[in-house]
Amino acid sequence: MTRFDLRDVTVRREGRLIVDRVTATLAAGRCTALVGPSGAGKSTLLRLFNRLDDPTSGSLLIDGAALESLDVLALRRRVGLVGQRPVLVAGTVFEELRAGAPTLERERALDLLARVGLPEAMLDRAGVGLSGGEAQRICLARTLAVGPEVLLLDEPTSALDPEAARAVEETLCGLLRDGLTAVLVSHSAEQVRRMADDVLVLREGRLVESGAVADVAYVNGAGGSHP
């Protein structure tokens, strides 16, 4: 179980304030969605959680420890990222799964495929030629192979066609039900309502609303969508 505390987190880039003194707690074992209009600072904030970037001022803590006090590679094993578009780096699916976990055994690789809803026979296939949905599942399995406590999900289904998006989302929901802590950036209010427990609403870098998903107006507006 892994909780994050954000204290006055501020990011400036090229003189512009992108994230403005955000203070929040992300509870262990829950999925917290970061939502808000385009340019609000969601992706910038997400990248701080495994130190792909560092804040200009303020701090993030994981289970009470300041992120910058931890070994960055150890942190990234605890906090895995799944991006918008699947990026495959190796030859076969098995090699792909071993990319971040070189000692991964076949048996465990097969378990991971099952966990992301892919058939065993896929293990020896080439990564080239996989569908977008399959490739995104492989990326998810590759992240899970490292054994993370937290998943950072940056619009994990937005590059997929609706059917694949729905299927990948189902897989993610299953992982979340198993108690993995997650931070989700999503533009879809419907997806946030299906996946998230808690919501942080950003606007121009500031935290303007937060709470349990059912209580946050931004994701429960008329029509079910937000800009």
Ligand SMILES: Nc1ncnc2c1ncn2[C@@H]1O[C@H](COP(=O)(O)OP(=O)(O)OP(=O)(O)O)[C@@H](O)[C@H]1O
């Ligand atoms: N390295 C950078 N240098 C300058 N400006 C940046 C940098 N990174 C991000 N920005 C700006 O910060 C703002 C917030 O970007 P960010 O990608 O975090 O927003 P977002 O809420 O995730 O947006 P979207 O929903 O469109 O993905 C944008 O105006 C962006 O142009």
